[in-house]
Amino acid sequence: MNKVTLDSVMDKIHRLPSLPAVVNELILALGNEGLSVDQLAHGIEKDQALSARALRVANSPFYGMPQPVSSIHDAIVVLGFRAVGSLVTTAALTEFFTAPTLAWFDQSSFWRHSLGCGVCCRKLAGPAGLDPETGFTAGLLHDIGRLLLVVTCSKEYEAVVAWREAHDGFLVDAELAVLGVSHMDAGEALARHWHFAPEIQVAVAAHHQPPADAAGRYAGLTHLAEVLAHGLDLARDPYALASPLDAGVLECLDLDWPRIAAALPAIEKEFASYETLIPGAR
């Protein structure tokens, strides 16, 4: 009765306001090697509110800046373009998708999980031979379809959340039972519409069942990071439920358990630096 079709989701995507142009460029650029740093830095600085939010994180104790940085340009000099690009993308997306206050949707917990997954991806990307910032973006965006459904199909999604609580089940099962569309389907459509880099699109579309080929390595990384973020309780969600983890993904990523264990303290420390960007926690 509450079914939502992918076509109706697509229709709603087309009616969303567009992302700030510079964020689109950043998301594309972060998956690319050839970047026009100056042009992008200039683009970011034109959006003062966005720059300010990104600089707040850059100046958090985690980065241990010898002196506070006051411009995106300075932040790039100290932290590097890719790290700043990720920060700006995060600041823009948390702002863009700030949903109206909905009693049944814990927005802060959503972003805690997304950022937590992004940080887990970043910290495990290096040992897996992948790019940490592309990994971070994949993790940050992996559940973007869920937010899209919450924002565009609020009434129906409220029933999804109620189903999950009543059945103590996985959200993806609740989505399929109530809506007939999963957050992966919705996210994939949005990622394509926004022209995310191909590996990010695969991560959004397949983070619960990553393909076991080279094209799916970021999806595999996100799959592992997603379960790890739940396990570390980064979202502080009372209903948190670790998703099924396909252990084969470790082999695909050339990772082992001791290396995952060794990354845990750094993950928790870095995650704390993002607190100021979490909506509802400002």
Added chain:
Amino acid sequence: MSQTSQILPLASLQPGMRLAEAVRDRFGNIMLTADTTLTESHLAALRQRGIASVRIVPERIPPSAEELAAMRASAEARLRQIFRKTLDLPGNRRLFEVLLAYRLENPE
């Protein structure tokens, strides 16, 4: 994580105390980074540069054996709750074990 830092005047500082945040001079340059454990020579330098107060991490009172056991039990219970549906899967079981070892080592 849960402990709150406190600002102490220079006269109350003792060697061995740990900085909760970086100390900057009046130009904004960092003199000492956060997490530094203060020594006599640090204190002398702070006095010389006219620093009035710094933010210190309160001394940790080590938890008693009972408190430690309670913290570990609560960490394990939360972890079991998160893995309540997937502990039978081999991948989840291994991850659970890794996380449990980590939490028992660092209970908060």
